Amino acid sequence: KAGVTQTPRYLIKTRGQQVTLSCSPISGHRSVSWYQQTPGQGLQFLFEYFSETQRNKGNFPGRFSGRQFSNSRSEMNVSTLELGDSALYLCASSGGGQEGGTEAFFGQGTRLTVV
């Protein structure tokens, strides 16, 4: 069964632009979570979507947003990019049922560089 697919793998954007990242979870998984990884802050939770609804949100400004489609694929959008948004963005796929799930599989990540 196919793993978690994130596109694109690499992205270079200019300050002030916006960017959209995509994540296709494992077939049958309904939960997609997004994380930002930087050398200074480590891995930080952005948001989680389950069955097209945002179920949980981390402490990030409103420039960071996301959505989930009926096929469970998710996108995250960052508007008005800042240099500090340069990071590895990872998405995690899990079943997301009431028990929370005993598994969470990650994609290969999108490495965003803002110049």
Place this chain on the structure above:
Amino acid sequence: AQKITQTQPGMFVQEKEAVTLDCTYDTSDPSYGLFWYKQPSSGEMIFLIYQGSYDQQNATEGRYSLNFQKARKSANLVISASQLGDSAMYFCAMREGKGYSTLTFGKGTMLLVSP
């Protein structure tokens, strides 16, 4: 207080030796799950092992085992017979409660395996 603490920024081990990576956690929720991930330089987060708070036995997956001491709130990862390919960052993470898939990560431990 940090929810996940990994006190070893770096660890060195010789090939074929066993190594223990430390992880302590803090939660008041009786239902939680503990995860370990390996992140090589490529950036992908690779799931290694899971331990649920109600699991009676320590989890094992091949060369990986989790030394779960609930009263001490520790969940150390033991890698037996280290291989050169085990050199990577290792992250401990926790999911709290039911109905959410959000993970809280520690800062990680860099493991270097020498020949």
